[in-house]
Amino acid sequence: MQTIDSFIVMVVCIIVIVYNLFHLDVVVEFFNNIEKLFKTIIMKKHLLFGAALLASIFSLNAQTTSFETSEGFILGEINGQNNWSLYGDTPSANATVSDDYLSDGDYSLKLVSTNSQPEDLYGVFSPVYTIDGATYEVTQDVYVDGLDTTNGTNLYLYSFNYDATTEALTAVSSVIFNYDGSIYAVSGYDDAGDYEYAALGTFTADTWYNVRTRFNEAGTIDYYINDVAITTINAYEGTTINILGFLYDDWATSYNIDNVTVSTTLGVNDVLVSSFAVYPNPVNDIVTISNDNNTFINSYKIIDINGRIVKSADINNVTTLQINMSDLVSGIYIMKVSSDKGEIVKKVVKN
DSSP states (O other), X not given: OOOSSTTOOXXXXXXXXXXXXXXXXXXXXXXXXXXXXXXXXXXXXXXXXXXXXXXXXXXXXXXXXXXXXXXXXXXXXXXXXXXXXXXXXXXXXXXXXXXXXXXXXXXXXXXXXXOOOOSSOEEEEOOOEEEOSSSEEEEEEEEEEOOOTTTOOOEEEEEEEEETTTTEEEEEEEEEEOTTSEEEEEEEEOTXXXXXXXXXXXXXXXXXXXXXXXXXXXXXXXXXXXXXXXXXXXXXXXXXXXXXXXXXXXXXXXXXXXXXXXXXXXXXXXXXXXXXXXXXXSBSSEEEEEESSOOOEEXXXXXXXXXXXXXXXXXXXXXXXXXEOTTSOSEXXXXXXXXXXXXXXXXXXXX
């Protein structure tokens, strides 16, 4: 297996997906193979997260990635862009920022089909998230580029929990777009300890689908397709996630993914965040922070993608603040603003 960079060891633990998996008369075998995938995904030291990736942790109430220029993405291979990384042996050309199918904006993530039928899955990992809140949601738009019920591609939308202490990656939830036009979610275990699956519906080719997974403080997971609640399951591996994985087995059909959002449920701090405006964004030199409810700004920090504080200052109770970012290199920054009503976090793109 190839290394992702000099800090990352080889990916271990994806099952061999046999050819017979893709025939309708052995769909049961498909489920058994997915069970193995869930049970064996374990990380070795620095498997996924090199030093730069570990540092790219976002503290957020809502973080949306649409793979746009304004977010720092460019057309072409996604590996290394904004700390998105490849899974295992995935060729760089198989995961790209593309402008062919879009649910919003100009670009989306494309998982390219080359019909290579690899033994291991291909795909990408998101950056690591730190999520503020006990109840939160993951949503993404999925486009199915063609449907082939004989040689089609399976897509797996994973939500993982990465434990930095044990260096293990646990699949907390998965939505599966099966090659035959069915959509499933892993729902738990049966008496024999095997995984069980819940049907979420069906899909057709050349259509966008919105998939939403809600992780509840009560220990349940809700699944929605196109804003329709389909099912609720009891969480079988907890409800804490901090990284997303979009994996596929690269047969005859491709997928596009857009508008990837991780968000907490609306609370008091969300109202505070929504009252603040940061503009212009992207910014060339001077960025302005203002609010519409007379909240006093006491201090700010600007943090780069590696977690370093590159600017900070204590402010004496102002409602509008201007910061000169002209001396900073182009890229994505996190702005933390402390006020008399709490702290807010905003993402700023420097041109």
